[in-house]
Amino acid sequence: MTTAQILEKMIVFSEGNLHDIDHLIRVWTYAKTIGELEGLDSRTQYILETAAITHDIACPYCRTKYGNTEGRHQEEEGAWIVRDFLRGTGMDEAAAGRVIYLVSHHHTVTGVDGADYQILLEADYIANAEENHWPEENVRRFLSSVAGTESGKRLIREILLPGQEEADRTRAGQVCESGS
Ligand SMILES: [Fe+2]
Ligand SMILES: [Fe+2]
Numbered sequence: 001m002t003t004a005q006i007l008e009k010m011i012v013f014s015e016g017n018l019h020d021i022d023h024l025i026r027v028w029t030y031a032k033t034i035g036e037l038e039g040l041d042s043r044t045q046y047i048l049e050t051a052a053i054t055h056d057i058a059c060p061y062c063r064t065k066y067g068n069t070e071g072r073h074q075e076e077e078g079a080w081i082v083r084d085f086l087r088g089t090g091m092d093e094a095a096a097g098r099v100i101y102l103v104s105h106h107h108t109v110t111g112v113d114g115a116d117y118q119i120l121l122e123a124d125y126i127a128n129a130e131e132n133h134w135p136e137e138n139v140r141r142f143l144s145s146v147a148g149t150e151s152g153k154r155l156i157r158e159i160l161l162p163g164q165e166e167a168d169r170t171r172a173g174q175v176c177e178s179g180s
Helices: 003-013 016-039 042-054 061-068 071-085 093-103 113-130 136-146 150-160 164-179
Strands: none
Touching: 003 016, 003 042, 003 071, 003 150, 016 042, 016 113, 016 150, 042 071, 042 093, 042 113, 093 113, 093 136, 113 136, 113 150, 136 150
């Protein structure tokens, strides 16, 4: 399947839940953008975009089974749900395996073992920070401890800390001047 076909399949899977659909489209858009800016090869880009579209696939099931969408439940249940979802998409075993791995690790910020994983974390963070109005100190913490790609860091600043780069530079300049 093409990425557009996978997106449509995921929209059908979401059964009209506009919150879920808005979120997955947002994460997909940021993942696609960061992936392209970082110059990923086309196979990795396809894996990344498929994982971004399907990353929260376990949320409806977790709401019913656990009454919440805690990350660890999403990771546990996401693996088999996305495996089922990918059947019939024509994706080869290795690529499907990587998508399953990414979906079942997307709330884990340690052990990041590839650009696809790193970018998925960044894209999901931007979407969640926008949707939940996370405060500046949270954004700065993510920037210094989890964000990894240059394009991801740039987008995070441009979207979540707009106009602050100039202020940061000025502050840094004043520190330098006062220190000399
Ligand atoms: Fe999630
Ligand atoms: Fe998410």
